Amino acid sequence: MTRLDRGLLLAVFAFLGIGLVQVYSSSFMFAIESRGDGLFFFKRQLLFTGIGIAVLLLTASVPFRWIEKFGWWLWLIAAAAVAATLIPGLGVKAGGAARWLRVPGIGVFEPSEFLRIALSLLLATYFSRRSERLGGYEFLVRTFVFLTPLFLLLKQPDFGSFVICLIVFIGILFAFGLKWRFLIASAVVAVPAFYFLVMRVPYRRARIAAFLDPWSDPEQKGFQVIQSMLSFQSGGLTGVGLGEGQGKLFFLPEAHTDFTLAVLGEEMGFVGVFVVLALYGYLVFRGLQLASRTENMFARVLALGLSLTFALSVFINAGVVMGMLPTKGLTLPFLSSGGSSLIATCLLFGLLLNIERSDRLATVAARSAGSFPRRFHR
Numbered sequence: 001m002t003r004l005d006r007g008l009l010l011a012v013f014a015f016l017g018i019g020l021v022q023v024y025s026s027s028f029m030f031a032i033e034s035r036g037d038g039l040f041f042f043k044r045q046l047l048f049t050g051i052g053i054a055v056l057l058l059t060a061s062v063p064f065r066w067i068e069k070f071g072w073w074l075w076l077i078a079a080a081a082v083a084a085t086l087i088p089g090l091g092v093k094a095g096g097a098a099r100w101l102r103v104p105g106i107g108v109f110e111p112s113e114f115l116r117i118a119l120s121l122l123l124a125t126y127f128s129r130r131s132e133r134l135g136g137y138e139f140l141v142r143t144f145v146f147l148t149p150l151f152l153l154l155k156q157p158d159f160g161s162f163v164i165c166l167i168v169f170i171g172i173l174f175a176f177g178l179k180w181r182f183l184i185a186s187a188v189v190a191v192p193a194f195y196f197l198v199m200r201v202p203y204r205r206a207r208i209a210a211f212l213d214p215w216s217d218p219e220q221k222g223f224q225v226i227q228s229m230l231s232f233q234s235g236g237l238t239g240v241g242l243g244e245g246q247g248k249l250f251f252l253p254e255a256h257t258d259f260t261l262a263v264l265g266e267e268m269g270f271v272g273v274f275v276v277l278a279l280y281g282y283l284v285f286r287g288l289q290l291a292s293r294t295e296n297m298f299a300r301v302l303a304l305g306l307s308l309t310f311a312l313s314v315f316i317n318a319g320v321v322m323g324m325l326p327t328k329g330l331t332l333p334f335l336s337s338g339g340s341s342l343i344a345t346c347l348l349f350g351l352l353l354n355i356e357r358s359d360r361l362a363t364v365a366a367r368s369a370g371s372f373p374r375r376f377h378r
Contacts (some may be wrong), residue, residue: 004060005356008286011279012056012349015334016049018276023337026248026263027256041256041337048339052346059350064358067351068128068298071121078118079149081111086155096203097329099156112153112161113344116313117351119165120305122146123172128298154197159204160330164312171308172301204326211326225323227252228259231266232273232322239269256337258329261321276335277318284311287352294359303355306348 020042027041035041085091085101092100092108100108126142146169153162174183198204206221214222231247234240245266248255255263265273287307294300310333317332319325331341 004353008283008349008353008356011283015279016052019334019342020045020049021242022260022264022335023256025243025245025267026260027337029249030256044339045337045342048342051339052343055343056346056350056353059347060353060357062354064299064354067354068125072125074114075118075122078111078115079152082115082149082152082156085111086152097156097158099158110338110340112156112158113340114347115149115153116161116164116168116309117306117344117348119168120302120309123169123305124298124302127176127301159197160316160328164309164316167312168305168308172305175304176301207326211323214323224253224259224327225320228262228321229323231262235266235269237270239265239267239272242267257331258317258336259321260335260337261318261332264335280314283349290352290355290359294355296359296362299355299359303352306352310345310348
């Protein structure tokens with residue numbers, strides 16, 4: 001196997017290690033009370049980390065032409081899995097949502113985590129093969145077909161994943177030639193859509209109200225964000241020490257999943273949060289750098305889409321935990337407990353590592369031949 005990018009790989013492995021420590025610290029007491037084993041969630045995360053590493057290395061090392069040829073099939077599989085969550089007996093409900101799918105012999109996983117990645121693969125395939133102009137009739141038909149599975153996310157409901165997919169979709173279209181007038185038209189449509197999808201849905205409207213003034217309902221809708229901000233406040237500059245946080249002791253709901261950054265903020269302080277966010281920023285920067293550097297259209301679209309997907313996942317979770325966005329149930333990549341999120345994130349970076357490796361091989365081959373190709377060798 002050709003050597004993978006050392007900086008990108010080390011950053012990913014650093015996050016996998018930090019994630020294990022974070023899951024152990026944030027879940028120990030909850031695991032004792034709920035499972036009778038303080039290491040329950042840690043041992044699960046350790047297993048998922050091993051699977052994630054295998055997925056990462058396998059995805060990074062397969063021939064890139066395989067990804068170009070068959071990658072879009074992940075969209076069909078993920079879309080079918082999302083649809084299956086709505087089938088009684090297959091879908092697993094939790095917290096009022098049916099986002100999980102039970103597979104005999106495998107367990108429960110969340111298909112929307114993989115649908116977000118699959119969207120970039122689908123768009124990369126489309127842009128590398130398209131013949132019609134953006135904004136034409138055929139483009140509008142294809143757009144409708146692309147977006148149809150995304151509306152299944154609203155039926156679960158998984159509004160966060162729907163928003164991420166929609167922003168990535170529009171962002172890629174704009175980056176690769178969509179005219180301003182279509183963006184303006186989309187913005188005009190988005191206003192009534194926001195009203196009907198958010199303000200007309202009671203629990204989402206309540207989340208908006210709690211976001212604007214969490215102290216108006218401190219024991220219900222505003223409870224999570226208030227406890228999260230108290231955790232950050234307790235952490236100060238350098239934190240109270242690893243494992244010494246109090247917020248995770250049943251004050252902070254979802255401490256080992258959605259609100260794990262608040263636990264990190266209390267125990268490691270501003271310095272710890274800054275380092276973690278800087279590391280996230282490095283990963284996003286490297287993805288965008290790949291998108292701007294490669295001449296392969298499929299790889300360029302894929303790198304941009306994956307980078308946006310990862311950046312939005314981090315931004316939304318961090319924004320919610322810090323009280324800058326309304327509460328939304330999205331995990332923090334690498335650091336939240338959960339197999340689907342971790343394996344999907346490893347798949348994402350396996351694809352980025354493959355793009356970097358293939359681009360480097362193409363550049364070396366081109367220099368040897370005395371020219372610079374516009375596509376990877378097939």
